[in-house]
Amino acid sequence: MKTNAKLQNDVQNAIRWEPLLHAAEIGVTVKDGVVSLTGIVDSYTKKVEAENAAKKVAGVRALVENIEVKLPNSWEKTDAEVAKEVLDAFKSNYSIPDENIKTKVEDGWVTLEGELPWNYQREEAERAVKYLSGVKGVLNKLKIKSELDDAIQKKDIENALRRSSIYDNGIKVSVSGTTVTLTGTANSLYQKEEAGRIAWKTPGIWNVKNELEVEYDFD
Incomplete structure (x- = not known):
C-alpha cells in the first residue's frame, strides 16, 4: 500500500532517474493514484520520457500530463x-x-x-x-485497417499475454469481429498499456478496446 505522498516521491525519483531528465523542472502532484505532471522542458522527447517514467511506477492509476515544450531559439x-x-x-x-x-x-x-x-x-x-x-x-x-482476413483467435491473444512478464489472471480477453476488448484489472498503468500493445499484435486486428481498470491500494 502507498500513501499519496509516497507515490509522489516515487514518481519524482523515477523522473530524476532518467538521464535525459536530470535537469528538467517537472512538478508532480498525486491524488488517489492520479498523477499530474507540470512544468516546462526544452524538447518533446523530454516530455515523452517524463510521461513514460511516471507510467511505470507502481500505483499510478491515471496520468494527467500538462508539461509544456518551449524550444530554445x-x-x-x-x-x-x-x-x-x-x-x-x-x-x-x-x-x-x-x-x-x-x-x-x-x-x-x-x-x-x-x-x-x-x-x-x-x-x-x-x-x-x-x-x-x-x-x-x-x-x-x-x-x-488490416489487410489480412484471418479470424482473430481469442486463445492466441491469451497465450501471448501469458508469455509476457506483465500477465496476471485479472486480464480478460473477448473478441468481436476485428475488435479485441480487454477487461478486468491491472496493477499499474504500465501493465494496462503493455497488455494493449500485446493485443495489437494480433493478425487481422482493427481495434483494441482497453477497458482494464488500474487497481491499487492506498492508505
Whole structure:
C-alpha cells in the first residue's frame, strides 16, 4: 500500500532517474493514484520520457500530463522545415508505409492521419517524429485497417499475454469481429498499456478496446 505522498516521491525519483531528465523542472502532484505532471522542458522527447517514467511506477492509476515544450531559439524551425524532416524520416524507415500517411504541421505540432495495416507501423511513425528537433508535440490519428482476413483467435491473444512478464489472471480477453476488448484489472498503468500493445499484435486486428481498470491500494 502507498500513501499519496509516497507515490509522489516515487514518481519524482523515477523522473530524476532518467538521464535525459536530470535537469528538467517537472512538478508532480498525486491524488488517489492520479498523477499530474507540470512544468516546462526544452524538447518533446523530454516530455515523452517524463510521461513514460511516471507510467511505470507502481500505483499510478491515471496520468494527467500538462508539461509544456518551449524550444530554445536555436532549435526553432519553421513548420515547412519540420514537415520536410518528418517526410525524410518516414522515407528512411523501411517499416513505415509513408505513402499511406498524411502529415500536417502547425506551430511545431505534427498531426499524422491515414490508414495502416499494422499498429507497430503507427507506433513507429510516431517514434520517428517525436525525436526530431523542432517538434513540440505529436497528434497520432492514424487508424488501423488490416489487410489480412484471418479470424482473430481469442486463445492466441491469451497465450501471448501469458508469455509476457506483465500477465496476471485479472486480464480478460473477448473478441468481436476485428475488435479485441480487454477487461478486468491491472496493477499499474504500465501493465494496462503493455497488455494493449500485446493485443495489437494480433493478425487481422482493427481495434483494441482497453477497458482494464488500474487497481491499487492506498492508505
